[in-house]
Amino acid sequence: MRTPAMIGCSFVVDREYFGEIGLLDPGMEVYGGENIELGMRVWQCGGSMEVLPCARVAHIERTKKPYNNDIDYYAKRNALRAAEVWMDEFKSHVYMAWNIPMNNPGVDFGDVSERVALRKKMNCRNFRWYLEHVYPEMRIYNNTITYGEVRNSKASGYCLDQGSEEDDRAILYPCHGMSSQNGPIISRDTGRCLEVEMSKDANFGLRLVVQRCSGQKWMIRNWIKHPRH
Template sequence: MIASDQISLDRSITDLRHEECKFWHYDETLPKASVIVVFHNEGWSTLLRTLHSIIRRTPTHSLAEIVLIDDASTKSHLGLQLENYITRWAGIVRLFRNARREGLIQSRSIGARHATWGEVLVYLDAHCEVGINWYTPLVTPIAKNRKTCTAPLIDYIDGNDFTMESQQGGDEDGFARGAWDWSLLWKRIPLNEREKSTRAHCTMPYRSPAMAGGLFAIDREFFFELGLYDPGLQIWGGENFELSFKIWQCGGTLLFVPCSRVGHIYRLDGWVGNPPPLHVGSQPTLVNYVRVVEVWWDEYKDYFYASRPETRSLDPGDLAPLHRFRREYRCKSFRWFMENVAYDVPLHYPLPPKNVDWGEVRGKGTSSCLDSMGRKDGGEVELGICHGMGGNQLFRFNEAQQLMQYDQCLTHSTDGRSVIVMHCNSSQYGHWQRNGNLFVQPSLGNCLDRTEDSGKLLLKACQAEAPSQQWEMNHVSGL
């Protein structure tokens, strides 16, 4: 916020669009939008810069209203000070306040009910800056087919200095499709040749199996036909997948729009988010994931449970109304979706093998456990004090002889001196064996070893009775 407060609310931003985007011509008679922004204890200047950018860069004849949903904020600047500030826009910005904290997901559904002036609902996070000519390309596909949902390309605003750059990854043009690993973590995969071949120009909208969920546009009536968000999803997490699957399986289309760009401030290191309110369990996101896979994944849900074995004991609540909706709306199967839309996801994130064992990997007779410390793709694994909460200390040993965490496999560094995690597929890093309490790498003749004093993990010649090579896997709930 120190950096943000020093920057103009009406600053100019870098135009990151592909050069081709500057020459498209669009129909100007597009449906009007209700732009919905949900916030909880948002910073003053980041929220206002979001509003200023929407009003400055959206065609006046296309912007019906901006609906602000205050999700029980406690910061004083979001009270009367905000109410007074938005009066300058002569009623186009409307503010509604939740009586209690409902979370991002249900607040978006609340926003849809309040947003009655526009034909299209556009959702933006409260720390965004829309780009040049962002609206018209985003809504044009919806004007052609009301069962189309669109998402802009999301550029990266650095929270330290507020510079803006294109999101990394994707193909040679930076274009990516939204995807997931089988533990339901959000991923991006390069736009493939099959999808490219369906378009006459490289900046035309393209199909995506999933969206990130914070920034998208959808026809208001279609969103209500889909039942908005599952009312059982709480706070944050999984709602982007629930809506993506529901759109595709129930007759809609999800498109990414390269010529619509929106900058977004991502969390800085160390920021863990706001804790859930007391009326919600400690980790609602995992329950959300279970609800999503139980309703939409059909037989594929077994792959989720292989990746998240600790969630099998969770109670997802009443799912009968959602299953009834699927039947009555004649929604397609998840297998159809995987074969026709998300066919490339398993190429990047293969279907996981069955687990032989899972849980914390604890040094036998100690309070030390393997801990990835949240690292990935070459990050070093260390010893940490066992906390029994899963997360970075939950590993899986599967039938492919992989020792995994999410989509990462335990292996050795190139110099063989440390133990690291790397993104793996079904043919990589399958070189662990369980021999009693030993984790053995047969190709090297080494065993997983530890140095308690330094918290260092090592690979050393196997010694069946060495205390530092004795390990046990204990199931944990993750809650």
Template sequence: MKTYPKDLPSIGVVLIYLDEALSILKRAIRSIIDRTPKSLLKEIILVDDHSRNDDLKQDFDMYIKTIEDQNPGLLMTRVRHSEQLGLTTARISGWKAATADVVAILDAHIEVHDQWAEPLLTQIKGDRKLIVSPVFDRVNYYDLEVVNYIPASHAFDWALWCMYERFRPEWYKLNDPTLPGKSPSLMGILVADRSYLGEIGVLDGGMKVYGGENVELGIRVWTCGGSIEVVPCSKIAHIERSHKPYMPDFSIAMKRNALRVAEVWMDDYKHNVNLAWNLPFKDHGIDIGDVSERKELRKRLNCKPFKWYLDNVYPLLDTWDDILAYGKLKNLDANMCLDQGPVPGHTPIAYVCHFYASQHTYFRETGELYIGGIKSHKYNANRCLMDDGNKDNEPGLNDCHESLKKRIEIYWDFTQGKELKNKKTSRCLEIMNSKLVVQVCTGQRWEIQNVIKPF
């Protein structure tokens, strides 16, 4: 029911693809042409990150020629990489080729809904330092059915994996679901004033493949004078792929990119990324590349510190200020490690040390000891090692908040290389005949892998 101004800026749509199905590319292009006013759509830029599919050669060329013949006023620009450079670099290539007032950088496996562009352009017309995102609906790759998604902000954890979160409480108080909501980050698809995006450094071209560049952009925009919004009245349907075309284990690139973001933007909080990935603070062996240009960009833009971002933009992130140590927790006498055991389940076990996620432990200043990971957000509960004092001598692993409600003891005294003793029950965590128990202390020694602060 909303109406939008007629004198909106022009838009150029960038579609990035790698070995995409030809039919999907046709659907994307056709939906953009059919559902964007001709007075607004200046160009479509197709960036091919070195595809090898045969039908993306001559057949696709013929299709583009047909589109150009049918739409004489529309610019169709092709950018082909001679080698695979990754999604982040491909997005930069698309931005460089664009000439419209506003650039929309999209995946190629999308279809736009009616009136997708007008709400976004209206927001940018009102504030050129605003970067906006539509709401994504999901399209099943196996039957092309559209699954509606509700508007939500684009958030992330300390490993820089993306997720959806509710908007801030003030958005809901306005009781108008058509209003844009502030977002701490972006999921990757973005729409921005083309010149402004260039002024603030586009994306970090030093990143590999993709992942983390969207969080980096979010932090940079907010701390350097801009803002990010999700616009509910703009909708794009996104086809989830059955596989990722770039690499089978995407976490390798993601880990490197996350460390790069941390080094440039996160100040005293940069080691939280190491914590999230269970990497040592020093000598982690991952080359993040040269970040001097990005640090100089931050200085030139006179950006606010990351603490400001945490306080004002994303206060839901747990700052982890009181983490004392993390990594595998090894019993030196039994030569075995603490492990969360079967999931779902509430019984930790002793197991051969293997360094994987089930043995990631975190020791807090409070005496809480988490096993199997740590949550990044204040609204999440971690799983605490507990001693309920029962005679079965079996330790437990449960939601920390629930344990406190039930008056189950979750606080432990621990000194590196010495015993691990429950503060209330005075029983120690030990290993007897390869079984994890809590019992009268016999002096068994534990050692945690990475120490942040002496304790």
């Protein structure tokens, strides 16, 4: 069964082939991302990857991992490193997933010049080919302008939140930075603006309304591209 990526703890590969395609990225550190990077590299550079549904492999983990306490930092770092080398114009999806600004990420993912040179040497395909032929199920955000937390000047401690999955209605909620608040904000030409108004019946005494634009002010955390005025 074909797979776009794999788990990183257990896989079988021909030793010579593994060396030819660059082994695991030596620039990645501590934990996370190497399996995704390897999946993109194998497919984009002419190989293939499969899982065997009937195979049984045991993976026994330590009771306590000996890694640095801040594993999330290294997972972000490694993800950005893979994105910069292999994902072309779609690398913004990784920045969005981690809610990291593209212009000044604050994460040092190291020098990727050798991995970029490896990709060029092997004449690898672009990431759009990977999406079209290997992972067409992947969600693509088109025409995204901004992403991240959205705060209103009237209630700076509260963020725009996707709310309950049952009614799919946006709400205001105390800012916490999790996925329900830091997803992409997709441009829509509606001609209306989002506003905050006081309401004794709403949670936290505030509710969202859509009304004619009249100078409403929202602060959006991250920009991919700035619209022309």
